[in-house]
Amino acid sequence: MSEIVAIAKNTSCLGIGGVRLAYATEYTNITAVTVGTGxxxxxxxxATPAQWGKLSFDDEDNQAYYNEEGELVGNRVxxxxxxFMLFNGLTQAKIEAANQAKACxxxxxxxxxxxxxxxxxxxxxxxxxxxxxxxxxxxxIVPNVLSDTGENAERMEYNVTHQGLxxxxxTTLDEAAIEAL
Amino acid sequence: xxxxxKIHPRHASKDTLISFVNGKAVxxxxxxxxxxxxxxxxxxxxxxxxxxxxxxxxKVVYEGGMKDVDGYPIVVLDSAEVNQG
Numbered sequence: 001m002s003e004i005v006a007i008a009k010n011t012s013c014l015g016i017g018g019v020r021l022a023y024a025t026e027y028t029n030i031t032a033v034t035v036g037t038g039x040x041x042x043x044x045x046x047a048t049p050a051q052w053g054k055l056s057f058d059d060e061d062n063q064a065y066y067n068e069e070g071e072l073v074g075n076r077v078x079x080x081x082x083x084f085m086l087f088n089g090l091t092q093a094k095i096e097a098a099n100q101a102k103a104c105x106x107x108x109x110x111x112x113x114x115x116x117x118x119x120x121x122x123x124x125x126x127x128x129x130x131x132x133x134x135x136x137x138x139x140x141i142v143p144n145v146l147s148d149t150g151e152n153a154e155r156m157e158y159n160v161t162h163q164g165l166x167x168x169x170x171t172t173l174d175e176a177a178i179e180a181l
Numbered sequence: 182x183x184x185x186x187k188i189h190p191r192h193a194s195k196d197t198l199i200s201f202v203n204g205k206a207v208x209x210x211x212x213x214x215x216x217x218x219x220x221x222x223x224x225x226x227x228x229x230x231x232x233x234x235x236x237x238x239x240k241v242v243y244e245g246g247m248k249d250v251d252g253y254p255i256v257v258l259d260s261a262e263v264n265q266g
């Protein structure tokens with residue numbers, strides 16, 4: 001479907017940036033998806049219970065983000081997604097978590113924005129028929145484990161990249177719904 | 182006679198298909214499932230029972246049009262043709 005949709009000027013104070021929370025799971029844990037008439041994800045079915053990892057990152061310095069930038073590849077525009085989250089302090093448990101996260105070959109990540117919008121990285125929804133698929137290049141976590149210097153804080157960082165044929169859809173699922181799965 | 186809903190034969194052998202329907206997690210296969218909450222710094226490990234989906238739950242999933250990654254519906258009418266879509 002190609003069309004230029006009219007977009008009205010924003011008249012509210014909405015538009016606060018940043019993300020505050022994420023949940024991640026291996027893409028193979030997702031068996032089925034319901035896509036609403038507007039292209040948003042309204043329900044998920046998981047292969048087994050308790051497969052979402054809650055990533056409560058530290059964002060006092062407003063560093064976390066989930067950005068998607070379009071890129072013209074041949075005659076097609078793809079979405080390159082990059083996410084960043086930071087966890088203050090280092091422990092063996094965090095190092096183990098990083099080792100396990102980097103071993104995941106393909107993820108789906110749900111990002112909660114401060115603005116209230118919730119986006120799903122790793123699932124593409126085709127606007128022509130609202131069918132869904134996993135992204136062409138699924139999200140992967142590339143961790144950093146940093147002592148940094150005495151002027152700064154030791155920390156662990158998760159960098160996430162993916163490439164999709166569509167920009168990430170939103171979801172109506174809230175934290176309670178994801179944690180119940 | 183009321184319509185009856187069931188899991189698509191593609192997924193009928195699975196023990197668990199966990200979805201959030203009517204404000205709660207349910208196992209679409211109709212069987213009870215156990216969700217294990219791991220131990221944390223403040224709580225011991227504990228188990229939670231996820232109930233099997235009712236016909237009313239399956240109806241919601243069916244009418245919502247939930248599909249697997251190949252485009253097949255996850256829930257079908259018991260008497261319906263189970264071709265794709």
